Amino acid sequence: MKELIESKWQEILNILVKEHEISEVAVNTWIQPLIIQTITDDSITFFMVRGPRGIEFIKHKYYDIYLSMAIEQVTGKQFKILFTDSNSAAPKSEPKKVSVPAEYIGNLNPRYTFDTFVVGPTNKMAHAVSVAVAESPGGAYNPLFLYGGAGLGKTHLMHSIAHHIINNRPDLRVLYVTSEKFTNELIDSLKHDKNKEFRDKYRNIDVLLIDDIQFIIGKESTQEEFFHTFNELHEAKKQIVISSDKHPREIATLEERLRSRFEWGITADIQPPDYETKMAILKKRAELEHLDINQEVMQYVATNINSNIRELEGALNKIYVFANLEKKPVTLELAENALKDTIECQKEVTPQLIMDVVAEHYNISVSDIISKKKNKEIANPRQICMYLSRKYTDYSLQNIGKIMGNRDHTTVIHGHDKIGKMLETDENLKSNLDIIIKKLNPPT
Numbered sequence: 001m002k003e004l005i006e007s008k009w010q011e012i013l014n015i016l017v018k019e020h021e022i023s024e025v026a027v028n029t030w031i032q033p034l035i036i037q038t039i040t041d042d043s044i045t046f047f048m049v050r051g052p053r054g055i056e057f058i059k060h061k062y063y064d065i066y067l068s069m070a071i072e073q074v075t076g077k078q079f080k081i082l083f084t085d086s087n088s089a090a091p092k093s094e095p096k097k098v099s100v101p102a103e104y105i106g107n108l109n110p111r112y113t114f115d116t117f118v119v120g121p122t123n124k125m126a127h128a129v130s131v132a133v134a135e136s137p138g139g140a141y142n143p144l145f146l147y148g149g150a151g152l153g154k155t156h157l158m159h160s161i162a163h164h165i166i167n168n169r170p171d172l173r174v175l176y177v178t179s180e181k182f183t184n185e186l187i188d189s190l191k192h193d194k195n196k197e198f199r200d201k202y203r204n205i206d207v208l209l210i211d212d213i214q215f216i217i218g219k220e221s222t223q224e225e226f227f228h229t230f231n232e233l234h235e236a237k238k239q240i241v242i243s244s245d246k247h248p249r250e251i252a253t254l255e256e257r258l259r260s261r262f263e264w265g266i267t268a269d270i271q272p273p274d275y276e277t278k279m280a281i282l283k284k285r286a287e288l289e290h291l292d293i294n295q296e297v298m299q300y301v302a303t304n305i306n307s308n309i310r311e312l313e314g315a316l317n318k319i320y321v322f323a324n325l326e327k328k329p330v331t332l333e334l335a336e337n338a339l340k341d342t343i344e345c346q347k348e349v350t351p352q353l354i355m356d357v358v359a360e361h362y363n364i365s366v367s368d369i370i371s372k373k374k375n376k377e378i379a380n381p382r383q384i385c386m387y388l389s390r391k392y393t394d395y396s397l398q399n400i401g402k403i404m405g406n407r408d409h410t411t412v413i414h415g416h417d418k419i420g421k422m423l424e425t426d427e428n429l430k431s432n433l434d435i436i437i438k439k440l441n442p443p444t
């Protein structure tokens, strides 16, 4: 039986990719290197070179169950799959070398690889620098700071970098964490007097990828700890990859010393995808999930979902769940029905919504905007509201003026023109407006 399974190993791996939709990278990382250690009547024990954490991961992903099914498909016999990280019983003839395992802490999504990432004009640069970092960690781009709105692919790129390094440089220890996890572990270590363990973990690695840094930045003590972690790793030429919803200079609570460090390397943004990229993402997703989807339905989804790629994928899933429930084929009519609520829910851009978003962005209140206050901190956001209301709504000048504190329509024209002129030269204003527009999510 052992010989049979070994001779059919490639076929088993192919089944995992094709029928159980485990990505090729995950199969190559986790399953391909497994070595059969013992076989009994009803179980197979595999030796795994990556140690206990890898075993936990494999079980967490149910790969043992899929592997059992694939083996059954090839041999006709069902086995329970077990793993061990002790190679004492591993046959001496096995030539496989047990190298220092790459750390696989944190749960990397096997689907988030460079292969499954669709490149378009709005993420081209972020993708290119991510590939460069993955190819030579600790090289020219350190730190790499990726930023952009929710659901646009930052986590996908970070996991892709981690997968690539783990696969190509098994000598490097790679640690991916969300900043929430970093914060929780720090708090926990302080509470239980385990600061040394915490530091050992975060400072003895070769690549640190930290997602959604904005959560760390909100808290002084975590910012302090992160500052020291950053310095130590950077001085030792270890790669740091950071993601955030904003550019470092837009993060109000970020300490200056960290801000300047974040800009030492390279910053790259991801903007919402254009129509063609949305179509390409839907196509790729349909391919990966083996979904049969026609062009018309994809066009409908790509045209109507503007917010982000997570929503785009969510819409596709919704259509298929709906089709399954209704037991009907996926047609345009069915897609329209399935997405009725989702599409209606995309918020209409109104002067009120603009005031809410602008006020939140500049940390002022809507009543400040409609007040008579003339100081720059208030007057400037107010004029931004006027500019955006003219650009993104059908409201008349009179109505916009009325909503924004009973102002005259000439004030609205003045506000609009002033911001328009400033945008020609003021880069800072431009990037603030980019963020605000992203939050407003106007139809494209």
Ligand SMILES: Nc1ncnc2c1ncn2[C@@H]1O[C@H](COP(=O)(O)OP(=O)(O)OP(=O)(O)O)[C@@H](O)[C@H]1O
Pocket (backbone or CB within 6 Å): 112, 116, 117, 118, 119, 123, 148, 149, 150, 151, 152, 153, 154, 155, 156, 157, 212, 245, 281, 284, 309, 310, 313
């Ligand atoms: N260019 C892309 N090609 C294919 N899939 C993508 C692309 N960009 C994003 N996605 C998919 O969209 C979903 C959301 O992406 P991701 O979680 O990486 O977003 P994010 O920017 O990290 O969002 P958040 O800030 O909310 O954490 C994921 O399923 C991801 O695979």
